[in-house]
Amino acid sequence: MRPPHTPPTRTLAADLAHAEAGTLVRLQGHVHRRRELKAVTFLLIRDRSGLAQVVLRTEEIPPCGLPPEETAVEVLGVATPSRQAPAGCELTESVVTPLTEPAITPPVELWRPALGAGLPTLLDHAGVTWRHPRQRASWEIAASSLRGFRRTLDADGFTEVQTPKLVASATESGANVFPVDYFGRSAYLAQSPQFYKQQLVGVFERVYEVGPVFRAEPHDTVRHLAEYVSLDVELGFIHDHRDVLAVLRSVLAGMVDAVTELAPGALDLLGVRLPVIPEEIPVIHFADALAQVGAHPDEPDLAPEHERALRAWAWETCGSDVLAVEGYPMAKRPFYTHPQPDDPRWSNSFDLIFRGVELVTGGQRLHRHSDYLRALEARGESPAPYDPYLRTFAHGMPPHGGFAIGLERWVARLVEAGNIREVTLFPRDLHRLTP
Amino acid sequence: MRPPHTPPTRTLAADLAHAEAGTLVRLQGHVHRRRELKAVTFLLIRDRSGLAQVVLRTEEIPPCGLPPEETAVEVLGVATPSRQAPAGCELTESVVTPLTEPAITPPVELWRPALGAGLPTLLDHAGVTWRHPRQRASWEIAASSLRGFRRTLDADGFTEVQTPKLVASATESGANVFPVDYFGRSAYLAQSPQFYKQQLVGVFERVYEVGPVFRAEPHDTVRHLAEYVSLDVELGFIHDHRDVLAVLRSVLAGMVDAVTELAPGALDLLGVRLPVIPEEIPVIHFADALAQVGAHPDEPDLAPEHERALRAWAWETCGSDVLAVEGYPMAKRPFYTHPQPDDPRWSNSFDLIFRGVELVTGGQRLHRHSDYLRALEARGESPAPYDPYLRTFAHGMPPHGGFAIGLERWVARLVEAGNIREVTLFPRDLHRLTP
Numbered sequence: 001m002r003p004p005h006t007p008p009t010r011t012l013a014a015d016l017a018h019a020e021a022g023t024l025v026r027l028q029g030h031v032h033r034r035r036e037l038k039a040v041t042f043l044l045i046r047d048r049s050g051l052a053q054v055v056l057r058t059e060e061i062p063p064c065g066l067p068p069e070e071t072a073v074e075v076l077g078v079a080t081p082s083r084q085a086p087a088g089c090e091l092t093e094s095v096v097t098p099l100t101e102p103a104i105t106p107p108v109e110l111w112r113p114a115l116g117a118g119l120p121t122l123l124d125h126a127g128v129t130w131r132h133p134r135q136r137a138s139w140e141i142a143a144s145s146l147r148g149f150r151r152t153l154d155a156d157g158f159t160e161v162q163t164p165k166l167v168a169s170a171t172e173s174g175a176n177v178f179p180v181d182y183f184g185r186s187a188y189l190a191q192s193p194q195f196y197k198q199q200l201v202g203v204f205e206r207v208y209e210v211g212p213v214f215r216a217e218p219h220d221t222v223r224h225l226a227e228y229v230s231l232d233v234e235l236g237f238i239h240d241h242r243d244v245l246a247v248l249r250s251v252l253a254g255m256v257d258a259v260t261e262l263a264p265g266a267l268d269l270l271g272v273r274l275p276v277i278p279e280e281i282p283v284i285h286f287a288d289a290l291a292q293v294g295a296h297p298d299e300p301d302l303a304p305e306h307e308r309a310l311r312a313w314a315w316e317t318c319g320s321d322v323l324a325v326e327g328y329p330m331a332k333r334p335f336y337t338h339p340q341p342d343d344p345r346w347s348n349s350f351d352l353i354f355r356g357v358e359l360v361t362g363g364q365r366l367h368r369h370s371d372y373l374r375a376l377e378a379r380g381e382s383p384a385p386y387d388p389y390l391r392t393f394a395h396g397m398p399p400h401g402g403f404a405i406g407l408e409r410w411v412a413r414l415v416e417a418g419n420i421r422e423v424t425l426f427p428r429d430l431h432r433l434t435p
Numbered sequence: 436m437r438p439p440h441t442p443p444t445r446t447l448a449a450d451l452a453h454a455e456a457g458t459l460v461r462l463q464g465h466v467h468r469r470r471e472l473k474a475v476t477f478l479l480i481r482d483r484s485g486l487a488q489v490v491l492r493t494e495e496i497p498p499c500g501l502p503p504e505e506t507a508v509e510v511l512g513v514a515t516p517s518r519q520a521p522a523g524c525e526l527t528e529s530v531v532t533p534l535t536e537p538a539i540t541p542p543v544e545l546w547r548p549a550l551g552a553g554l555p556t557l558l559d560h561a562g563v564t565w566r567h568p569r570q571r572a573s574w575e576i577a578a579s580s581l582r583g584f585r586r587t588l589d590a591d592g593f594t595e596v597q598t599p600k601l602v603a604s605a606t607e608s609g610a611n612v613f614p615v616d617y618f619g620r621s622a623y624l625a626q627s628p629q630f631y632k633q634q635l636v637g638v639f640e641r642v643y644e645v646g647p648v649f650r651a652e653p654h655d656t657v658r659h660l661a662e663y664v665s666l667d668v669e670l671g672f673i674h675d676h677r678d679v680l681a682v683l684r685s686v687l688a689g690m691v692d693a694v695t696e697l698a699p700g701a702l703d704l705l706g707v708r709l710p711v712i713p714e715e716i717p718v719i720h721f722a723d724a725l726a727q728v729g730a731h732p733d734e735p736d737l738a739p740e741h742e743r744a745l746r747a748w749a750w751e752t753c754g755s756d757v758l759a760v761e762g763y764p765m766a767k768r769p770f771y772t773h774p775q776p777d778d779p780r781w782s783n784s785f786d787l788i789f790r791g792v793e794l795v796t797g798g799q800r801l802h803r804h805s806d807y808l809r810a811l812e813a814r815g816e817s818p819a820p821y822d823p824y825l826r827t828f829a830h831g832m833p834p835h836g837g838f839a840i841g842l843e844r845w846v847a848r849l850v851e852a853g854n855i856r857e858v859t860l861f862p863r864d865l866h867r868l869t870p
């Protein structure tokens with residue numbers, strides 16, 4: 001076959017099913033698999049839409065051979081119906097043109113259905129191992145979740161903001177921050193956009209931000225990262241934290257809807273069971289949760305095994321994959337947390353437990369300037385490092401609250417990954433700063 | 436008037452126009468302006484949708500007075516048609532309930548049509564000064580631009596990615612990086628997602644990222660920031676940089692469309708003249724651009740005055756607000772830049788000049804592993820620090836390219852701000868790390 005003078009425009013693998021039999025088609029992608037039999041060679045071409053099969057008879061193979069797996073190529077061939085091919089159509093009478101040098105063998109065989117390598121290998125070679133369709137699928141779920149997050153909030157009067165990651169003081173929790181040399185001065189990486197999103201409630205009333213947050217926590221666990229993507233929301237003119245929880249519900253439902261709509265192939269490939277987000281998220285008070293899991297009533301926090309027990313309880317009693325625990329002890333929450341009005345030992349805050357793991361932390365914040373001063377004094381802290389954050393409250397702020405979802409945690413629980421690093425593009429932790 | 440047992444749900448200021456005359460309405464917002472006349476007091480209430488007017492007769496004012504400007508309040512009142520009020524409707528017979536303590540006087544009078552304060556005051560009190568409708572309008576343009584950016588690319592087969600901001604080596608330009616203490620080791624803040632977005636072209640083929648980038652540049656100019664929001668795009672299977680420029684064109688047109696659709700009030704308030712993005716962006720070669728502005732043919736770069744001269748030229752010859760200069764000298768471009776095939780002194784890269792300022796840098800990148808090694812060798816650089824970035828190219832990469840738009844520069848040029856800091860929520864520069 002001789003290519004025509006004007007080659008056809010590119011066809012994506014997924015669109016090959018619609019190609020008219022006998023027409024000339026142009027594919028572009030990576031050689032996913034090269035399988036040489038006696039009389040024919042099969043090439044599977046992988047592009048952003050999926051896989052397409054090219055069948056070459058021995059006499060069609062150039063003397064220099066066919067490019068090895070992972071080489072980027074262009075294929076001009078004739079669309080030929082075939083029941084064995086993906087999409088029911090394959091290319092025959094093809095000319096395969098490499099678009100780069102022959103690729104060296106990848107560290108893992110990307111054409112195999114499962115990724116047969118340990119986590120360190122996957123992470124060390126992330127730039128290549130993410131090409132595996134199963135790896136890629138988990139990020140497709142992440143990307144669609146982001147779209148669902150934003151479109152739910154866009155439709156509900158929220159404004160996207162972008163706040164600085166370089167900050168002057170290690171304020172929010174005091175510890176576990178990364179120090180930065182900022183033109184010879186001390187700066188820190190923001191642990192969250194908390195102070196900024198609150199101040200911007202006074203401007204836009206309802207805000208969200210998607211961005212990196214940094215935690216220098218010396219944890220080496222399957223669910224912590226030193227840098228992760230935080231989905232932050234904050235809104236004003238609420239009655240209490242239950243209004244915040246209602247927004248969280250609609251956000252989670254919107255994320256599930258978006259994944260269903262935009263990443264059906266990824267869900268299929270990974271066999272993801274999507275959670276049911278009930279019309280109203282079941283809520284249990286922290287004190288009742290302790291009693292429920294048989295913990296001592298003075299426990300200041302829920303341990304991972306408690307969160308797992310609550311998961312079972314929520315599923316058995318409400319058929320829900322998510323559960324909110326409200327009223328966490330004030331002593332364990334940050335100073336800006338609003339207390340429970342009828343009993344200030346407890347707070348108007350919540351954690352959302354999703355499949356046994358804390359996925360979201362949220363709640364109502366203080367909004368009166370004098371309450372902030374009192375809260376800091378009660379903790380023996382000076383208000384000075386918190387200026388000008390505090391000053392904003394002196395200028396009139398509505399009752400408000402918000403929450404933050406960890407993107408990687410969300411995806412890890414959706415695909416039921418054993419380790420959060422499996423679903424993070426280039427994870428950062430205590431030991432890992434590359435690739 | 437006595438409030439009913441069940442107060443009505445909240446009405447936004449912008450929806451007051453649709454309220455039935457005589458019905459009870461609930462507003463929530465900040466006191467934008469309190470104007471006390473002899474017989475009546477006018478309160479302008481500002482919420483996320485706009486302004487609403489409340490008229491109180493002297494006998495309706497509580498003994499403790501009305502809350503001062505900026506206090507967050509709730510107002511229950513009767514919808515009353517009025518030709519003088521914004522939206523043609525005001526509230527009468529109202530009860531005003533403060534939602535917080537009386538606000539202290541803001542550092543600038545937010546109710547005045549113009550912000551009567553110098554830049555340092557605006558920036559020092561950003562948490563409050565952004566409440567001014569003109570300030571807020573410029574960020575509304577930024578937020579809608581982000582939506583336009585993403586929706587254009589979402590519709591065109593791109594996948595959103597989120598890549599790490601903590602990196603192991605100060606690679607891309609070698610200098611001007613912020614060092615970070617990473618668990619006792621040296622790390623740096625990423626100057627761009629360049630290396631990651633390129634590698635992810637091998638995975639998703641077309642990717643974009645919106646996120647912070649960090650430049651420790653000791654510039655103190657009206658158009659540089661130490662941290663800004665970069666809108667990054669990268670795509671594979673291109674012919675050359677002109678394919679990249681075509682994507683940039685559709686992204687810019689999508690951003691202009693989104694601003695037009697989503698922020699008409701902001702455009703109006705600021706009197707923004709939106710740019711015309713022609714079907715094809717006019718392109719001039721770097722060598723021709725130097726000749727055009729009368730610069731010496733050996734000049735390695737365009738100076739700001741050259742960019743301004745080219746703006747005038749593009750407007751006069753093509754009626755275009757944007758102009759691409761292609762072919763920048765290889766010597767002035769990063770090592771991953773693809774040379775111009777017929778003359779390797781020049782590059783397959785471009786800058787986009789928007790209203791006289793370089794807004795976008797983009798181009799085709801090298802995609803062959805051996806070309807990378809040669810390019811580094813030619814610059815006398817060791818490939819070691821670039822591993823594992825380089826390794827990805829050995830595993831087969833398609834011809835690819837991309838670009839990056841600076842969000843704050845885009846908005847600054849749109850609203851024709853004198854200083855980029857005016858349109859940045861909480862700017863960071865050589866001297867400023869707060870608020």
